[in-house]
Amino acid sequence: MDLSEITRRAVRVHGLYDDLNLAKHGRTWARHDFVLGFVGDVGDLAKLTQAADGVRPAPPGGRDLGHELADCLWSVVVIAALYDVDLEAAFTTTMRQLEKSITTDLERGAAR
Numbered sequence: 001m002d003l004s005e006i007t008r009r010a011v012r013v014h015g016l017y018d019d020l021n022l023a024k025h026g027r028t029w030a031r032h033d034f035v036l037g038f039v040g041d042v043g044d045l046a047k048l049t050q051a052a053d054g055v056r057p058a059p060p061g062g063r064d065l066g067h068e069l070a071d072c073l074w075s076v077v078v079i080a081a082l083y084d085v086d087l088e089a090a091f092t093t094t095m096r097q098l099e100k101s102i103t104t105d106l107e108r109g110a111a112r
Helices: 003-025 031-052 065-082 088-110
Strands: none
Touching: 003 065, 003 088, 031 065, 065 088
16 A cells, blocks of 8 residues: 555545544544644554563553554544645655765764
C-alpha cells in the first residue's frame, strides 16, 4: 500500500469517526482534537516500548506495538490532510535536508 492509498483509507476512517462522534456526542472533532488524540497515541506507544524493553509492565488493554504504531501513522496522515499538508512532498524534502545535514556533519567530523 502506498502513501496515497494509506491517506485515502485514513481519511475514510476519519469520516466514520465524524459520523460516530456526531451520533454519540452531537459534534465532530476539530483539527486540534486530532492533535490531542495523537499525543495520547504517542503516550500509549511510549508505554508499550517501555514494556517491550522491560522498563515497565505492559499496560492493560492488550494493544500491541504494531497497533499503536498504526494509530500514530493514522493520526499523522489525518492531521496532514486536515491542515492541507502534502505529506509525501514534506517527507521527501525533510529527508533530503536531513541527509545533507548529517552527511555534512559526518564529513566535518571525519576531517578533524
